[in-house]
Structures are given as structure tokens and as C-alpha cells.
Amino acid sequence: MAVIVQKYGGTSVGSLNRIEAVAENIIQTRQQGHQVVAVLSAMSGETNRLLSLAQSLDKHPASRELDVLLATGEQVSIALLAIALIQRGYSAISLLAHQVGIVTDNHFGRAHIKHIKTKRLAQALEQEQIVLVAGFQGVDHENNITTLGRGGSDTSAVAIAAALQANECQIFTDVDGIYSADPRIVPQAKRLDHIRFDEMLVMANLGAKVLQNRAVEYAMRHNLTIRVLSSFNQGVGTQVTNHYSEEMPQNQLPVSSITHQQQELLLTLNNIRSHQLTAEYIQALADKGIELDMLNQTVMADESITLSFTIHQDSEQQVLKILQNDISNNAGVTIKLDHNVAKLSVVGAGIKSKTETIGQFFKALSDEKIEIMLISSSEIHISVIINKQDLIKGVHALHSAFNLNLSA
Amino acid sequence: MAVIVQKYGGTSVGSLNRIEAVAENIIQTRQQGHQVVAVLSAMSGETNRLLSLAQSLDKHPASRELDVLLATGEQVSIALLAIALIQRGYSAISLLAHQVGIVTDNHFGRAHIKHIKTKRLAQALEQEQIVLVAGFQGVDHENNITTLGRGGSDTSAVAIAAALQANECQIFTDVDGIYSADPRIVPQAKRLDHIRFDEMLVMANLGAKVLQNRAVEYAMRHNLTIRVLSSFNQGVGTQVTNHYSEEMPQNQLPVSSITHQQQELLLTLNNIRSHQLTAEYIQALADKGIELDMLNQTVMADESITLSFTIHQDSEQQVLKILQNDISNNAGVTIKLDHNVAKLSVVGAGIKSKTETIGQFFKALSDEKIEIMLISSSEIHISVIINKQDLIKGVHALHSAFNLNLSA
Numbered sequence: 001m002a003v004i005v006q007k008y009g010g011t012s013v014g015s016l017n018r019i020e021a022v023a024e025n026i027i028q029t030r031q032q033g034h035q036v037v038a039v040l041s042a043m044s045g046e047t048n049r050l051l052s053l054a055q056s057l058d059k060h061p062a063s064r065e066l067d068v069l070l071a072t073g074e075q076v077s078i079a080l081l082a083i084a085l086i087q088r089g090y091s092a093i094s095l096l097a098h099q100v101g102i103v104t105d106n107h108f109g110r111a112h113i114k115h116i117k118t119k120r121l122a123q124a125l126e127q128e129q130i131v132l133v134a135g136f137q138g139v140d141h142e143n144n145i146t147t148l149g150r151g152g153s154d155t156s157a158v159a160i161a162a163a164l165q166a167n168e169c170q171i172f173t174d175v176d177g178i179y180s181a182d183p184r185i186v187p188q189a190k191r192l193d194h195i196r197f198d199e200m201l202v203m204a205n206l207g208a209k210v211l212q213n214r215a216v217e218y219a220m221r222h223n224l225t226i227r228v229l230s231s232f233n234q235g236v237g238t239q240v241t242n243h244y245s246e247e248m249p250q251n252q253l254p255v256s257s258i259t260h261q262q263q264e265l266l267l268t269l270n271n272i273r274s275h276q277l278t279a280e281y282i283q284a285l286a287d288k289g290i291e292l293d294m295l296n297q298t299v300m301a302d303e304s305i306t307l308s309f310t311i312h313q314d315s316e317q318q319v320l321k322i323l324q325n326d327i328s329n330n331a332g333v334t335i336k337l338d339h340n341v342a343k344l345s346v347v348g349a350g351i352k353s354k355t356e357t358i359g360q361f362f363k364a365l366s367d368e369k370i371e372i373m374l375i376s377s378s379e380i381h382i383s384v385i386i387n388k389q390d391l392i393k394g395v396h397a398l399h400s401a402f403n404l405n406l407s408a
Numbered sequence: 409m410a411v412i413v414q415k416y417g418g419t420s421v422g423s424l425n426r427i428e429a430v431a432e433n434i435i436q437t438r439q440q441g442h443q444v445v446a447v448l449s450a451m452s453g454e455t456n457r458l459l460s461l462a463q464s465l466d467k468h469p470a471s472r473e474l475d476v477l478l479a480t481g482e483q484v485s486i487a488l489l490a491i492a493l494i495q496r497g498y499s500a501i502s503l504l505a506h507q508v509g510i511v512t513d514n515h516f517g518r519a520h521i522k523h524i525k526t527k528r529l530a531q532a533l534e535q536e537q538i539v540l541v542a543g544f545q546g547v548d549h550e551n552n553i554t555t556l557g558r559g560g561s562d563t564s565a566v567a568i569a570a571a572l573q574a575n576e577c578q579i580f581t582d583v584d585g586i587y588s589a590d591p592r593i594v595p596q597a598k599r600l601d602h603i604r605f606d607e608m609l610v611m612a613n614l615g616a617k618v619l620q621n622r623a624v625e626y627a628m629r630h631n632l633t634i635r636v637l638s639s640f641n642q643g644v645g646t647q648v649t650n651h652y653s654e655e656m657p658q659n660q661l662p663v664s665s666i667t668h669q670q671q672e673l674l675l676t677l678n679n680i681r682s683h684q685l686t687a688e689y690i691q692a693l694a695d696k697g698i699e700l701d702m703l704n705q706t707v708m709a710d711e712s713i714t715l716s717f718t719i720h721q722d723s724e725q726q727v728l729k730i731l732q733n734d735i736s737n738n739a740g741v742t743i744k745l746d747h748n749v750a751k752l753s754v755v756g757a758g759i760k761s762k763t764e765t766i767g768q769f770f771k772a773l774s775d776e777k778i779e780i781m782l783i784s785s786s787e788i789h790i791s792v793i794i795n796k797q798d799l800i801k802g803v804h805a806l807h808s809a810f811n812l813n814l815s816a
Contacts, residue, residue, distance in 0.1 A: 062490060062494040062495075065494065072480035079476040086470040087465060
């Protein structure tokens with residue numbers, strides 16, 4: 001009898017009806033002869049509701065106490081689902097992080113899982129119980145409640161699956177798998193049967209986030225199979241592993257998917273007079289925790305330096321303040337901020353090995369007369385910054401150029 | 409430095425504003441030089457909200473899981489109050505039942521406290537922290553969450569106060585103490601400075617419930633001083649102890665208060681032909697957990713038996729069903745049900761020793777031409793069943809007759 005760990009996110013348990021649907025889904029897995037451990041998030045909206053209560057009392061609530069507060073969200077979900085399963089005649093038990101022994105460090109609000117005790121879980125499975133574990137939460141060595149940060153339930157599920165050496169960790173969400181492009185933009189986009197963890201990580205960083213990165217990294221390290229499924233529709237979803245799909249032909253498509261992102265701003269600093277000053281700019285931003293993306297530097301004919309990079313739109317004010325105030329000598333430097341940009345990327349484990357891919361990429365955009373402002377690439381992705389109004393045209397062009405259309 | 413345990417009920421923490429008011433109240437106690445352990449209920453309405461979620465899934469939700477669900481209510485309260493106190497610059501820590509070690513039996517939904525570990529509490533107090541403990545909940549020997557039943561936070565507070573040998577257990581509620589009668593009916597009713605636990609228990613049973621009986625019994629056994637106070641107004645409240653008040657003159661008033669109750673129905677069974685059948689009736693009801701009050705039996709001239717008693721109105725349907733179906737041979741017995749009754753009582757530790765009290769009691773009611781249907785009494789109370797429409801008149805008459813009026 002195989003152990004399957006299932007994770008249901010906030011929208012999957014967002015109402016009593018949804019909780020009953022999840023109960024039916026778990027029962028179906030059980031009837032297929034599997035043991036089930038289900039890891040749940042808080043009902044959608046609940047974490048934000050609790051957070052806003054806390055912030056009404058203190059704009060920056062005490063982190064230990066905020067974790068005590070937020071952890072109630074998942075506790076409600078597991079108790080309600082257990083009630084629904086027991087009502088249907090199935091033996092089920094809810095377990096909180098301290099009852100399982102999901103041991104974390106004591107960084108409240110962003111704790112890391114150190115290890116998971118399997119004794120209590122194994123005991124419940126031995127008793128043929130369906131086990132419902134509160135996601136997102138842990139307990140430190142002093143028995144304080146901790147939380148893992150937004151999306152932490154993914155990490156809980158993956159870590160529990162690894163600890164139990166489960167056959168598969170199924171992540172139920174509101175999409176039925178991972179797509180070759182955003183189906184809202186490209187109707188011909190197709191669900192991928194399989195992708196690799198490294199592709200998934202890059203896709204997440206490039207705007208197609210389905211799983212929390214930490215969860216993906218954890219699964220990757222423990223060589224665990226993840227499957228992304230919809231809790232709203234039946235289907236096989238997308239399998240994510242460390243390997244190439246066995247069913248894939250060797251001459252597989254170099255590109256798995258097209259991703260895009262519109263939350264970035266392009267900053268260009270012109271007329272920087274020394275490499276030292278360039279370094280000072282970058283360091284000042286990095287020290288304040290600003291993530292610089294698509295970083296690019298050019299030495300101009302007059303030996304001045306032009307520095308370009310993108311930042312998340314949320315950090316605009318903070319970045320401008322640092323650039324204007326924290327730099328000792330920025331005489332002559334001009335700062336240009338472009339809000340009208342988007343990032344367009346192709347992701348695929350085969351990109352590096354297929355040298356023609358980069359040519360195809362640029363030809364496709366050039367054919368559509370799309371101007372490229374910045375470029376970055378790795379073994380498994382190519383990203384460019386383009387004008388926002390060219391984005392949809394660009395997604396379609398690349399999706400066709402790399403033969404990803406559903407009918408292909 | 410004295411340790412004071414304070415308990416705040418649901419209405420006392422019913423909103424963010426109320427939580428901030430409680431924070432200020434605790435800070436005031438702290439500034440008077442006391443250590444504070446505050447035990448909190450769920451925000452008013454929250455327990456019912458959670459219960460109705462569970463009952464939408466299952467009319468009789470699995471009891472272990474219902475406790476997991478309901479326990480989140482108090483968890484939210486203590487976390488929010490901790491956040492409010494820390495925001496005000498005070499060191500505070502929230503502790504759940506499993507973190508304190510409030511060990512109970514495993515009767516989910518109505519668990520009894522077996523013992524309370526003081527190590528974690530003492531450690532927090534040593535560190536000069538204000539300690540906020542989740543009321544209503546415990547943990548069994550297998551680390552399952554339990555709850556103590558409605559009003560269980562009172563018991564939590566009293567048990568913690570006893571375990572810590574606290575100087576006083578202050579119960580903050582929405583009334584500013586215990587009154588000589590319901591002030592909504594008798595405007596001249598006065599707040600009692602002091603009453604005894606046994607009087608309090610009898611008053612609770614007679615309709616003037618301020619504290620959970622189990623909490624009162626626990627405090628009584630551990631010789632702990634309780635003080636009932638308002639969290640909405642300043643005041644000294646009512647002190648409850650095992651002793652007579654020292655400030656009281658020896659010739660104190662025999663009666664402390666007048667209580668009343670309107671949730672009871674009067675049942676009269678006429679023409680019962682044998683004592684055996686009488687016993688069968690009583691046993692059948694008792695076996696089903698029906699509480700019979702004011703039980704009275706008379707043998708009539710024709711040797712038939714008349715049995716009278718009151719029941720809570722909520723058990724009307726169940727009682728009628730038992731009387732009509734579960735009795736082997738009830739031929740000839742007539743059952744009369746009277747909805748139009750009320751119970752009127754006087755309570756006071758001095759009733760037994762002052763033989764004139766019972767005379768005064770009947771004279772006061774007789775002067776008002778109030779007809780008495782049933783009587784019961786003990787060392788510290790006299791209760792009668794009267795017509796509902798005579799109730800207010802009766803409360804006033806007794807309140808005056810025993811010199812309880814404010815100006816007296």
C-alpha cells in the first residue's frame with residue numbers, strides 16, 4: 001500500500017462545499033488502495049483576515065505572536081476536513097505541527113524545517129487513518145509555534161512526503177497542471193505531462209509560479225516526485241521530477257514553456273564615472289535586500305558606464321531613495337525609470353544543448369518587430385525585457401516558433 | 409510581588425477595541441506592582457461561528473476534531489492581546505494549553521483538568537513577562553487538544569490561580585459584581601461586596617449564573633479567593649471566598665440575594681397508583697439525563713400519588729416522549745404541563761440559623777397575594793414555584809422584606 005501525500009491550497013478548501021469536495025477526492029484516492037496524508041492551507045482569505053486584525057493593533061505585530069495567530073487558519077481547515085471525512089464513515093485524524101513534530105528553527109514568520117518526526121504519522125497510518133496535517137506551521141525546540149512564510153504549506157507537504165518516503169507528493173491547486181504558456185493569453189497552450197525541477201524553478205522566477213520555490217528545491221534535493229493537479233477537475237496533471245521524462249523522445253522539444261512577467265520596472269543609470277561607483281550602487285541596493293534582475297553593464301565610448309537592471313515594482317520607492325541618498329558621490333549620474341516594460345522568457349532543459357534555439361528566439365521576436373532592451377540567459381532559459389505593449393504578441397510568436405501549440 | 413490571575417470572557421475581548429481596553433487594564437494591574445497571568449476566552453460569537461461551520465458538515469461533529477476547531481478561538485484572542493501589549497512596550501507571551509501543560513482527561517468537549525504544570529508559567533513570570541493563557545482548552549496525555557465545555561475559561565483561570573498559588577483570581581465580565589437581585593428588575597438592587605462560595609453555587613443553580621459551577625467548586629476546594637469585576641467599568645467588584653466576610657457584623661442579614669428563573673416548566677402527574685410506578689417515572693427520566701428540580705410527591709386521600717417537578721423548557725419534548733412511551737403501565741395517570749410558571753428564591757448563608765427567615769419569606773409573598781405551587785429549601789436557600797405574572801412583584805417584595813434595598 002503506497003503512501004501519497006496530498007496538499008490542498010487555500011482556494012481548494014475555501015468554503016464548506018470545497019472542503020466536502022476535498023473529502024470526496026481523498027476518499028477516491030483511499031479507494032484506489034492508497035494511504036493518504038493530506039496537508040492543508042488555511043481557507044482562502046483567512047490568513048489575510050487574521051493578518052489585518054493583527055495589523056490593526058500594531059503595524060508591525062510581534063512576530064512570535066503573529067505566528068500563533070496565523071497558525072489558527074490551518075488548524076480550522078484540518079479540523080473541518082476531519083469532521084467531513086468522519087461524517088462519511090472514514091477514520092481520520094487532524095494533527096498540528098507540534099503533534100506531528102514538524103521541527104523548525106525559531107525564525108518566526110519565515111522558519112525553515114529542520115526535521116520531521118515520523119512516529120506519530122506512522123502510528124496513525126498503521127491504524128488506517130486518513131491523516132490531515134496543518135500546513136504552513138512548525139514548532140521550534142522550545143515548543144513555540146512558527147510559520148514558514150507565504151506558500152509554506154507546499155514546503156510542509158514536500159517535507160512530510162520526503163520524511164515518509166511517500167510515492168508521490170500531489171499538489172492540488174486551482175490549475176490542472178503546468179502549461180506551455182499562460183492559457184489566458186495563449187488559448188492553444190497545452191498542459192505539460194512532465195517537467196524537470198530546474199525548469200520549474202526558473203519558470204517560477206520568471207513569473208509562472210505554481211509552487212513555492214523552497215518546496216521545489218526541497219523535493220529536488222530529496223529526489224521526490226511532485227504532481228501538480230487541480231482540485232476542481234479530474235486529470236493527471238503535470239509530473240515534476242529530477243529526470244527527463246522517460247516517455248519523451250531523445251529529440252525532445254528544447255523549450256517547455258513561455259513565461260512572462262509584468263511586475264518589473266527597468267532602471268537605467270547613465271554617466272557613472274567609475275567602476276567603483278558602479279559597485280557602490282549595486283552593493284547599496286543588495287545590502288537593503290533589493291533583488292536586482294537582468295543586471296547589465298556597458299562601458300560607453302566616453303568611458304562612462306551605463307548600468308541597467310529591473311526591480312520589482314513594489315520596491316520602486318525604496319530603490320529611488322537609496323539611489324538618491326545613500327550614494328556618497330553620484331554627481332552627473334542620471335537615473336531613468338521605465339514603467340512600460342515586461343519580461344518575456346522561454347524555459348526548457350534542452351536550451352543549452354540546442355544552439356539553434358537562441359537564433360529561433362531572436363528571429364521570432366524580430367519577425368514581429370519587437371525591440372529588445374535587455375537580455376539574460378542560463379542553461380535552461382532565455383529572458384528579454386521588451387515594451388509592455390509587445391508582450392502578448394511576443395508570447396504568441398514564441399509559442400508558435402517553438403511548436404508548443406496544442407495541435408502541434 | 410503578588411501574582412494575580414485575571415480572566416476575561418468573550419464580551420471583554422469581543423472586538424479589537426475591547427482587546428486594547430483589556431491591554432490597558434492589564435497594564436494598570438502591572439503598574440500597581442503585580443505579576444499578571446491573563447486567561448482569555450474566544451472573542452464573543454467566535455465559538456458559535458466555528459461550531460456552526462462544523463455542524464454544517466456534520467450535525468454531530470466528531471468530538472476530538474470539534475475540540476481542535478474550537479480551540480482556535482482562544483488562540484486568536486491570546487495572540488492579539490499579546491500583540492497589543494507588546495505594541496505598548498510591555499513584554500508579553502501567549503501560551504496555549506499544550507505549551508503550559510494544562511493536562512486533562514480525554515473526554516473531548518467536556519474534559520476535566522487533572523493538573524497544571526507550573527514550570528513554563530513560572531519561567532515566563534520570572535522573566536517579567538505578562539502571560540496570556542488560552543482558556544477553555546487542555547491537552548490529554550496523548551497530546552490531543554481537549555476543551556472543557558462552555559464557560560470552561562473560568563475553570564482554566566481558577567485552576568491556574570490555584571496551581572500558581574495566586575493571591576486572587578479576578579474574573580472580568582460584563583457585570584460589575586454580584587447583586588442582591590437582577591438590577592434590570594430591581595433598580596434598588598445593590599452590589600454585594602462579598603459572598604460565600606456555597607451561596608454562589610446555589611445562586612447559579614437558581615438562575616443567577618455568573619461563573620461556571622465547576623470553577624466555583626474548584627476555587628472552593630482550593631480555598632482560593634475569587635473576585636468578580638467588570639472589564640467595562642472600574643470598581644472593586646464582589647469578592648467570593650469560603651468564609652463569611654470579616655467586615656460583616658455578626659448579626660448580618662440572613663439573605664444575600666433574590667434570584668429568579670423563567671426557563672422551567674411545571675409537570676404534574678396525577679393518579680399514579682403505586683410507589684413502584686412513581687419510582688419508575690423518576691428513574692426513566694433520570695436515566696436519560698433529565699434534570700428534575702423541585703421534586704415533590706403527595707399521597708392523596710384515595711391513596712393515589714401526585715408527583716410534581718420542574719424541568720428545563722429545552723427538555724420538554726424529550727420528557728413527554730419518555731413519560732408517554734417508556735413507562736410499562738401508565739394507565740389512568742394524567743400528565744399536566746404548566747408553561748406559565750417561574751421560580752423565585754432567596755439565598756443566604758444565614759437562612760438556616762435564622763428561623764424567622766422562612767416566616768418572613770411566606771409573609772412577604774402572602775401580603776402580595778402570590779400563590780405558591782411548590783417549595784424546596786436547603787441550609788442556604790428557599791425556592792418556590794409561582795405564576796409567571798407574579799414574578800416581578802415577588803422579587804420586589806422579597807428584596808424589600810429582607811432589607812436589601814440600596815438605601816437600606
